Amino acid sequence: MRLICCCSALLLLILLSRTCQGGNILVIPTEGSHWINMDILLQALHSRGHNLTIIRSSKSWYIKDNSTYYSTYTVPVERILDKEIITRIMSNIIDFERGALPLMSFLHFSVGILGAFTEIHTTVGEYVSAIIDDRELIRMLNDTKFDVVLTDPCWGSGPILAKYLNLPLVYNVRWLIPEEAHFGIAPSPISYIPIAQSGCTDKMSFFQRVKNMIFYGVSQIQAHLAAKEVYQKICDKYLGPDEDFYQLLIDADIWLMRVDFVFDYPRPTMPNVVYMGGFQCKPPKPLPQHLEEFVQSSGEHGVIIMSLGTFVSELPADMANEIAAAFAKLPQKVIWRYKGSRPDTLGNKTLLVDWMPQNDLLGHPKVKVFVAHGGTNGVQEAIYHGVPVVGLPVFFDQYDNLIRLEDRGGAKILTLSTVDKDNNFLKAIQDVLNEPSYRMNMQRLSRLHRDQPITPMDNALFWIEFVMRHKGAAHLKPASLRMSWYSYHSVDVALFLGGAVLLMLLSTFFLIKCLCNAMCKSKVKRE
Incomplete structure (x- = not known):
């Protein structure tokens, strides 16, 4: 009996020591509804003994400066993405959708939206610069010895700061800039994977596939004009001209996807993508x-x-x-x-x-x-x-x-x-x-x-702690992250093989031509 009690006590001490070994997590959040689900994840991490530090702007309109479960560094800024900008965009969209704007203003509206997003990314870029230029803040961040950066890559601040601080990176993600996150990391045949705002399902007619292709092209143009141009300048200034922003963006260790395949359509994925759709859902509490x-x-x-x-x-x-x-x-x-x-x-x-x-x-x-x-x-x-x-x-x-x-x-x-x-x-x-x-x-x-073997929240927490324990998850990153687009799609191989076949055909053609010429000359001499 005493032996059983001793073993139980030892097991309890082991479990307690493990749960109390909290790590240091640096959180670089996004405002609005993205903060709502990030906040739920942070509360769960805090309950497991982790220390959470959030970088927020002085004009933050969702993220509180004081909290019982996280501490903050507040960065002074002149301007940042605020609720008024988003509300104004929403109001314009409602007016446009209802036909309050003339049909001929569609192009003007589209250009205006692109301009608004470029302005938003520019303010986020200024925010990143303000963080890195604050030498005292950077010193404190380095001295804290963080284990991981947790961020939502809807904007470009988190990936840049994680790279600058040389820390492992975990995404709480649904959207990159401006595409669904799978498109950034996994094979994504657009013949059956619908592009955002296309209104298509995974069962498309020919003309729907044409529409899907057009929307894909538009999204890539938006990504380049509204985001890449802004954030690449930040990368060039603080990380060096050899650091490509897009490659940096997709180089996270773990992608915690806020979807599952009960909700989303089946599609190719990657080993470092972890699905946690519905992680914020829970049994209802009594109403007021x-x-x-x-x-x-x-x-x-x-x-x-x-x-x-x-x-x-x-x-x-x-x-x-x-x-x-x-x-x-x-x-x-x-x-x-x-x-x-x-x-x-x-x-x-x-x-x-x-x-x-x-x-x-x-x-x-x-x-x-x-x-x-x-x-x-x-x-x-x-x-x-x-x-x-x-x-x-x-x-x-x-x-x-x-x-x-x-x-x-x-x-x-x-x-x-x-x-x-x-x-x-x-x-x-x-x-x-x-x-x-x-x-x-x-x-x-x-x-x-x-009907899952583990809850989405527990799955997310395990993989965040996995990255903290192992200082990253490089063994789960596909080689495609380090390949150029032409290597990834084997364009260079196709050109090489095409050239080789063409060379063989030309060689055969000239060989046959030479043989024919030789035979003709021999025949002329005999005559």
């Missing part, structure tokens, strides 16, 4: 009392919840009135996250809130439909809880996310140009409410998503 009472008062009809994300806090008045009027005609009660002026047509069954516990509401048995913009976080929470979606996409990946749900029978999509016409919004809500297949398909996706 006022929300629980409101939800319970819905009776057998249940509740609809609506949120269009972080940046769309209000809508044009006529659109908001149309949506409110549609809600008023339904027997369900509605919780609508909305900060704009109160719509004139708002019914007494609709509750407007500045914020709502989205995950907890989606997990409530009385919630019937989720009206959403299609952000990755919300879509994955809807899958986790098996709630069907009426999608109202605004920008970037939102339409693509919703296309994946619609393709699997779990969502119905509306566009900003049609949502307030011919009762389309009301009809879409009623279709999803009354057709059982939407809920059945989402619940099937939920069962598939949950």
Whole structure:
């Protein structure tokens, strides 16, 4: 008995010592909704005993200076990507989609968006320069002896700083600049892998493949004009002219992808890609009392919840009135996250809130439909809880996310140009409410998503700690990262083999010609 007790105590000491061996993690986050899921990952890392240090700008609008689970270095800046810029872009997109802008202004609009993104990347580049030029900050960062850099590569600051500090790099990633992250590292045949904003699925007709090819070309031009030109100058200045930004960008040790193949389409991948789709999802907690009472008062009809994300806090008045009027005609009660002026047509069954516990509401048995913009976080929470979606996409990946749900029978999509016409919004809500297949398909996706040997969060934490233990994961990096584009696609080999075949054909041709000439001369002499 004493021996068993001693062994148990020893095992406990070993486990405790292991969990307390926390490392030093430098976090270079991105603002907006990207910070929301990064913050969840940081809280989990802190609970395992790791020390977290965040570099933030003095104009940060999401990342708090003081926290119980991380410390910060605040870098003074004159300007940075802020909420006003994003809100203005969103407003312009809504106006354009609804036809408020003339058709001939499409080119002007597209150029304006490209200009806006170039400006955003320029401010991020200035932020990186401010960090590296702060010699005292760099000294403190070096003295801290960090084990790894954790960043979201949606912007270019994290990869550049990780290279400058010579630290292993882990990505919390869905998007590179400006493409889906798989395109940066894995073979990506665009014959069946849809490009962001193309609106295609993995089953494309000929003309859809043509469209997909065009969108791929446009995305590469955007990447070069809006990002590469900006960040390459930073690399040249601080890392040397031989450091290519794009090669630096794709050279992370581990890519923690915020998707899984229940949500995304099957495709080629790489050994250092780790899937953690839905890592932020969890069983619901009890609702605040006022929300629980409101939800319970819905009776057998249940509740609809609506949120269009972080940046769309209000809508044009006529659109908001149309949506409110549609809600008023339904027997369900509605919780609508909305900060704009109160719509004139708002019914007494609709509750407007500045914020709502989205995950907890989606997990409530009385919630019937989720009206959403299609952000990755919300879509994955809807899958986790098996709630069907009426999608109202605004920008970037939102339409693509919703296309994946619609393709699997779990969502119905509306566009900003049609949502307030011919009762389309009301009809879409009623279709999803009354057709059982939407809920059945989402619940099937939920069962598939949950049926895993390890939770997505535990999987992510293991691989972050793996990189810390082994000072990187170089053995998982493919050789393609160090190859030029023409070597990767074997263009040089094809040219060599083509040249060799051409040389053989020419040699054979001239040999035959010489033999023919020789035979003709011999015949002439005999005659």
